[in-house]
Amino acid sequence: MNAPLRRVGVVVMVLFGLLFANLNWIQAYKADEYRTSDYNGRVQVAEYERKRGNIEAGGTALATSKETNGELKYRRTYPAGAKYAHVLGYKPVNLADTGIEKFENDFLAGTSDALIANRVKDMFTGNDTGGGNVLLTLSKRAQDVAYEQLRNNRLDVPRGAAVAVDPRTGAVQALVSIPSYDPNPLASHDTEEATAAYNKLEGDPAGPLKNRAIGEVLPPGSTFKIVVAAAALESGIGQETSIPAGSSWTPPTSGTPIRNAAASICPQDEVSLKTAVTYSCNTGFAKLGVKLGADKIKEKARQFGFEQEDLTVGQLGEGGHPVAASRTGDMQNPDGSTDPAALAQSSIGQNNVRMTPLQGAMIAAAVANDGSQMRPYVVRQLLAPDRTTSYYTAKPKELRQPVNGQVADDLREMMVSVVERGSGTNAQIDGYTVGGKTGTAQSAPDRPDHGWFIGFALDKNGNPVSAVCVVLEQAGQGGSAEAARIAGQIMRAAIADPGGR
Numbered sequence: 001m002n003a004p005l006r007r008v009g010v011v012v013m014v015l016f017g018l019l020f021a022n023l024n025w026i027q028a029y030k031a032d033e034y035r036t037s038d039y040n041g042r043v044q045v046a047e048y049e050r051k052r053g054n055i056e057a058g059g060t061a062l063a064t065s066k067e068t069n070g071e072l073k074y075r076r077t078y079p080a081g082a083k084y085a086h087v088l089g090y091k092p093v094n095l096a097d098t099g100i101e102k103f104e105n106d107f108l109a110g111t112s113d114a115l116i117a118n119r120v121k122d123m124f125t126g127n128d129t130g131g132g133n134v135l136l137t138l139s140k141r142a143q144d145v146a147y148e149q150l151r152n153n154r155l156d157v158p159r160g161a162a163v164a165v166d167p168r169t170g171a172v173q174a175l176v177s178i179p180s181y182d183p184n185p186l187a188s189h190d191t192e193e194a195t196a197a198y199n200k201l202e203g204d205p206a207g208p209l210k211n212r213a214i215g216e217v218l219p220p221g222s223t224f225k226i227v228v229a230a231a232a233l234e235s236g237i238g239q240e241t242s243i244p245a246g247s248s249w250t251p252p253t254s255g256t257p258i259r260n261a262a263a264s265i266c267p268q269d270e271v272s273l274k275t276a277v278t279y280s281c282n283t284g285f286a287k288l289g290v291k292l293g294a295d296k297i298k299e300k301a302r303q304f305g306f307e308q309e310d311l312t313v314g315q316l317g318e319g320g321h322p323v324a325a326s327r328t329g330d331m332q333n334p335d336g337s338t339d340p341a342a343l344a345q346s347s348i349g350q351n352n353v354r355m356t357p358l359q360g361a362m363i364a365a366a367v368a369n370d371g372s373q374m375r376p377y378v379v380r381q382l383l384a385p386d387r388t389t390s391y392y393t394a395k396p397k398e399l400r401q402p403v404n405g406q407v408a409d410d411l412r413e414m415m416v417s418v419v420e421r422g423s424g425t426n427a428q429i430d431g432y433t434v435g436g437k438t439g440t441a442q443s444a445p446d447r448p449d450h451g452w453f454i455g456f457a458l459d460k461n462g463n464p465v466s467a468v469c470v471v472l473e474q475a476g477q478g479g480s481a482e483a484a485r486i487a488g489q490i491m492r493a494a495i496a497d498p499g500g501r
Helices: 004-033 041-047 081-088 099-103 103-111 113-125 141-153 191-202 221-233 273-280 282-292 296-306 338-346 358-368 405-419 481-494
Strands: 055-056 060-067 074-077 133-136 162-165 172-178 242-244 270-272 379-383 390-393 397-399 433-441 450-458 463-470
Touching: 060 081, 060 242, 060 358, 074 282, 081 099, 081 141, 099 103, 103 113, 103 133, 113 390, 133 397, 141 162, 141 172, 141 463, 162 358, 162 481, 172 481, 221 273, 221 282, 221 358, 221 433, 221 450, 242 282, 270 273, 273 282, 282 296, 282 338, 282 358, 296 358, 358 397, 358 405, 358 433, 358 450, 358 463, 405 433, 405 450, 433 481, 450 481, 463 481
Parallel strands: 055 133
Antiparallel strands: 055 060, 060 074, 133 379, 162 172, 162 463, 242 270, 379 390, 433 450, 450 463
C-alpha cells in the first residue's frame, strides 16, 4: 500500500473513531437532555398524554387540566384568570414555564421520583394515573381581596403589589402584583396564538409579567424607620427618650434640607422616639440615623433580611420563586468615610435604600412575632394523584431573629400608636390590635411619590394573625393612606380565612 492510501486510511479511521465517540457521548451524557428538551415533539405529546395535577388553595382548584380532541390530550386552564397569575405562573407548550408550574413541574407532571410507585403501577394496568397535586398556603379570601382592592384602588394607580404572611409560620396568605395577566392564552396549544399573547405582554410598558411583590425593589420611605427604630432601641434609646427633631434640618456636607411632610409634624426641637415613629418625623430620624452611624443601620437592616440573595418562596428550604435582594445601598464618600447626608437620607428610607414588598411584610411579621422572623413559603402540601398520600407537608422554620422580645414589644407599641393616632388610621380593624407604618418615597424628581404601608394584626389574646405590606407605585398624595386602607382590608380577609399553614 502506497503512502497516499495509507494516509486516506488513517483519516477514515480517525473520522470513524470520532463518530463513534460522538455517538457514545450523546447516548451517555446528552440523551436525557435531548429526551426532555422542550423542542422534542415526541416528548411533548407524551407529556400531555398524562393529566397534570391540580394546584389548589383552600379546596379550590386554581390550575387544572382539561381533555381536548387535539394531538395534545390535555390543556392547562386557570379558572381564576389573572388573580393568581404571579403565584401560579403558566405551563405553555413551546414557551418557558414559570411560577409554581415550573418549580413543581415534576410532581405536577407525575415524573417526580416520589411518584415512581404510581408509574410502576401504570406499567401493569396500562393506565396513566396523572400527576400529583400541589396545595398552596394562600387564603383565597385574602388573595381575592388583595387583587380587587389593588386593581380598583381609589387613586387609580395602575402599578403596585401586596403581600400578606402568617407571622407565626411564614405561610404566604396573599401575593398579588398589578397589573396582572390572564395565563390561559399562554397555555394555548396553538403555539402561534400563545407566542403572540406572550409578545404582547412582554412588550407592554406597564410590565404585567413582572412579579412586583417579590421581584421589584423600590425606595421604602418611612417604613424603613422601623429598622432604624430597632437599632435605636438596641442602643439604649427608649420609647420615651427624647431625640432631636425640628421642622427642618440640613445634614453636614449637604445643601439640601430634610423637612417633615407637614409643618405640624415634629416642629419641636426634641420629641420622644415614640412620637417620632407615630407621626413619621423625618428630621428626627435623619438626625437619629447619623447619630447611630451607618454600620449600625446597615447591620440592623441585614438582620431583618436586607442583602439576602438566596431567598426563595415555594417549598421550605428548596426551590420556588426567587426573591430580589433588598439593599441599604451606599452611605459613603468616595474615600470610604461615611457621608452624613447620604446616611440621613437612608435613615428615612431614601437615598439608595431599596426594598421588596415581601421584605416589608417580613419586617412587620418579625415585630408581631416577638422578634422571630419565619421563612416565607407558599407550598403547603404535595398530594398523590389519588390524594391518599402526602409526599410533603410544610413544617415552619425560623429564618432569623432580628430583634429580641423586649425590642419587639417596644416596636409593636410604637407601630400600634401609628395606627391608633398617627398616619395609619385607615388600617384599623374592629376587635383587633393593628400596628403599622406608612411610607412615602420619592421615585424621581418629575414623578409622583410611592405610597407604602407595612403592618400586622393581633387577636384579643395578642396572637399575630397576619402581617402585610402594600405598595402603590407613583401614587402621589394620599398614596400611603390608601395603602394602609388596602392593608387593613387584606388583614381583615386573612382573619376570616387564614389559609393553609
